[in-house]
Amino acid sequence: MPTAYPTAAxxxxxxxxxxxxxxxxxxxxxxxxxxxxxxxxxxxxxRTLSDGMKMNIKVDGPAALMAYEDGKKxxxxxxxxxxxxxxxxxxDNVGNKLRSEILHMAVGAATHWPVFRGGDTLFxxxxxxxxxxxxxxxxxxxxxxxxxxxxxxxxxxxSNGLEMRASVFRK
Numbered sequence: 001m002p003t004a005y006p007t008a009a010x011x012x013x014x015x016x017x018x019x020x021x022x023x024x025x026x027x028x029x030x031x032x033x034x035x036x037x038x039x040x041x042x043x044x045x046x047r048t049l050s051d052g053m054k055m056n057i058k059v060d061g062p063a064a065l066m067a068y069e070d071g072k073k074x075x076x077x078x079x080x081x082x083x084x085x086x087x088x089x090x091x092d093n094v095g096n097k098l099r100s101e102i103l104h105m106a107v108g109a110a111t112h113w114p115v116f117r118g119g120d121t122l123f124x125x126x127x128x129x130x131x132x133x134x135x136x137x138x139x140x141x142x143x144x145x146x147x148x149x150x151x152x153x154x155x156x157x158x159s160n161g162l163e164m165r166a167s168v169f170r171k
Contacts, residue, residue: 004057005064005153012067012149016043016124033126033143040122044114047166055111055164057157071154074147075106080138086151089132110156111164125152 005012013021019042020030031039059068075086089098090106097103113125123131126143129151133140141147 005059005061005067007061007063010063011146012071012153014126014144014149014152015047016126017144017149019043019046034124034130036122036127040114040124040127043124044122044167047114047164050164051166053164055156055159055162057153057160059157067150067153068157070147071150071152074151075154080133080136082136084136086132086155106155107158108162110152110159111162112166112168114166115168125155 016031016033016039019039020033023030031042033039059065078085078088086106089103090109093103094105095102110125113128114122115128117123124143126148129148130140130143
């Protein structure tokens with residue numbers, strides 16, 4: 001389950017949320033979202049169990065559609081001092097270079113998180129969103145917020161039908 005909108009929760013539940021819910025249900029403390037040493041490692045391991053499975057995000061019902069639309073709005077909304085949106089790089093400028101990186105398309109991007117960047121540094125998808133906000137010179141919503149969870153929901157939906165591969169290395 002990469003990201004889902006279960007009716008009972010009344011909000012988007014990310015994979016990290018589901019892992020923390022399981023920890024709490026079993027008497028453990030939840031991990032801090034974005035902590036690479038705990039949540040990053042747990043997510044990296046747990047996501048490898050889905051390697052080869054196809055992304056299958058459903059948007060069922062009006063509440064799920066509202067979350068999807070909010071994530072889509074965030075994806076296309078320009079913000080920050082540079083007036084960029086996620087789409088500015090990952091739709092409009094796919095294949096172009098930004099610094100030393102070639103910009104990749106949004107479709108398929110959610111299938112391979114978390115990733116190792118620069119050696120053994122783990123990044124979850126929402127950690128990457130934080131970095132993108134920083135590059136746009138904009139304050140990111142906190143990880144686990146409704147805004148980032150809805151963005152992850154929309155972004156994951158774009159990759160429906162593609163195989164998941166976790167714990168990959170990216171430059």
